[in-house]
Amino acid sequence: MSLSFAILGLLTFQPMSGYTLKSRYFDRSIAHFWPADQAQIYRTLQQLEAGGAVESEVVDNSGRPNSKLYAITSAGRESLEGWLAATHKIAPLRDAFLVQLYFGRLLSRDQMLVVLQGRRAEHARQLDYFRKLQLPEPDSDQMRRQLLFGEMTLDFARRNEAMMLDWLDACIATVAALSDD
Amino acid sequence: MSLSFAILGLLTFQPMSGYTLKSRYFDRSIAHFWPADQAQIYRTLQQLEAGGAVESEVVDNSGRPNSKLYAITSAGRESLEGWLAATHKIAPLRDAFLVQLYFGRLLSRDQMLVVLQGRRAEHARQLDYFRKLQLPEPDSDQMRRQLLFGEMTLDFARRNEAMMLDWLDACIATVAALSDD
DNA sequence: TGCAAATATAGGACGAGTCATATATGACTT
DNA sequence: AAGTCATATATGACTCGTCCTATATTTGCA
Incomplete structure (x- = not known):
């Protein structure tokens, strides 16, 4: 659709x-x-x-x-x-990484840290990509209005990546504090 | 998978x-x-x-x-x-609401505000749901460790909803400041 | 000369996910 | 007596999205 x-x-x-x-x-x-x-x-x-x-x-x-x-x-x-x-239903959250994290107890602390840090690095790269991404210069009022909405979607992508990083940092801290087994 | x-x-x-x-x-x-x-x-x-x-x-x-x-x-x-x-690729962002927002210039300012505020209300409800969601009490060390990972996924859901609300508030402010047409 | 890239469209096969439906029974409610 | 809820499994049909492949031509680079 x-x-x-x-x-x-x-x-x-x-x-x-x-x-x-x-x-x-x-x-x-x-x-x-x-x-x-x-x-x-x-x-x-x-x-x-x-x-x-x-x-x-x-x-x-x-x-x-x-x-x-x-x-x-x-x-x-x-x-x-x-x-x-129209007001559409919010699409339910669907993130395979959360499945992976949910069963983290089946990995050792250090294995889990590798997974989390790899993930963190990827999101840092994506945040960088979205931060550097630039929209074209408007050459009409029509386009200026269009770009405003384009900027909102870009803003979302940046906030989303920033939230991911914060959350992953919190996860890394929690897992690092765990007893190793 | x-x-x-x-x-x-x-x-x-x-x-x-x-x-x-x-x-x-x-x-x-x-x-x-x-x-x-x-x-x-x-x-x-x-x-x-x-x-x-x-x-x-x-x-x-x-x-x-x-x-x-x-x-x-x-x-x-x-x-x-x-x-x-294993380290898996990050699933690309896929959000139909961003498609809706991207073409916001095709709606009037007030129509767009209705859409954004409806969305905001839904996310506020979801944040409330996730805030109230409680995990069971652990009755073993195994379960304590499992719950730790369960809490991390719940933390994600809460942060995600909070980010959505912040972002929607910014969008609402931007659109509200627009000339009406 | 040869090869890749850009331009341009399209179909087959498949996996994942959704919706509806079929079947069967015990327990509890009205 | 009838209806609904909880328990319990399974299939058909369909949509959406991905991957691979096929076709055809011009331009530009090595």
């Missing part, structure tokens, strides 16, 4: 091909919080077209392979706006 | 039926950070048995329907310990 609406949302910027959608837009924004591969994006575009939310026109790109230019329809826009304005 | 190891982990407490596993253990712990329904748990038990990680024995419960008592095998324990000690 979310992917369909992500695609519809991107098509509100302008009509574009599946390739452009993915490489110029999706991979630079949505992919950070809703990953999807090429196969899925193309299939979803087909589903959206079958459902009348987008329509396509084949473009003859002299030289390069033909592409399909997808555009959002008015039905698609209505469906998108309805979804955006 | 994670579900298999979650089940193996629970079976290290004691051999038990699929029903007991789910209702007495899974739903009170793992389900908070790795939800799964009954169908999936039963099928995963079957897969684990086919793979030799668990073995089962049919028990005649006089009166109640027969049950299968599942026990972890030594192969299963090795596989579990290997997985627990």
Whole structure:
């Protein structure tokens, strides 16, 4: 579901091909919080077209392979706006690392510390990545407003990584204080 | 994958039926950070048995329907310990709400505020739930050690909800300051 | 000359997860 | 007597997401 609406949302910027959608837009924004591969994006575009939310026109790109230019329809826009304005259920937490940690008693203290510190290093790298990530300069009021929402999602990613680090530090302290066995 | 190891982990407490596993253990712990329904748990038990990680024995419960008592095998324990000690890739962030927020420019300021405040209320409820959630009293050293790890996962859930609230408050402030259109 | 990268779309296979449904019985409630 | 709850297991159908592969052409680099 979310992917369909992500695609519809991107098509509100302008009509574009599946390739452009993915490489110029999706991979630079949505992919950070809703990953999807090429196969899925193309299939979803087909589903959206079958459902009348987008329509396509084949473009003859002299030289390069033909592409399909997808555009959002008015039905698609209505469906998108309805979804955006609705209150959806919060997706339940789902984190495999918590499963791993939950059974930490089955590892020795030192094994667990290795796992936790490895995890910490990865999240530190991700926080660094998100801290350095810069959004483009706006060249219109429309874009300025769009970037504001982009910044909020980026802010989330940063806060999330920072919270992870704090929590992992607390876990490391707790486990380090444990008797070794 | 994670579900298999979650089940193996629970079976290290004691051999038990699929029903007991789910209702007495899974739903009170793992389900908070790795939800799964009954169908999936039963099928995963079957897969684990086919793979030799668990073995089962049919028990005649006089009166109640027969049950299968599942026990972890030594192969299963090795596989579990290997997985627990390994460093796994961090699962990429996947949050549909960020998709919704990203296209916030398509809503009016007030529509967006309704969405954000509804979200905030839900997370406040969840934080309250996790704050009130209490782990049982330990009655052995083994259990004390287990509860320590249980507390770490609960700590995560609480920090996560608190982070969400802080972030949503920042988003609400940003959106509230926007010109209405 | 040859190879990789960028452009461009699409299908098969599979795993994970969700939903609905089927079956069976004892115990307790209305 | 009828209904619901708790106990107990299992399958079919479906969606979503991932991985792998196939196809086709231009541009640029070594």
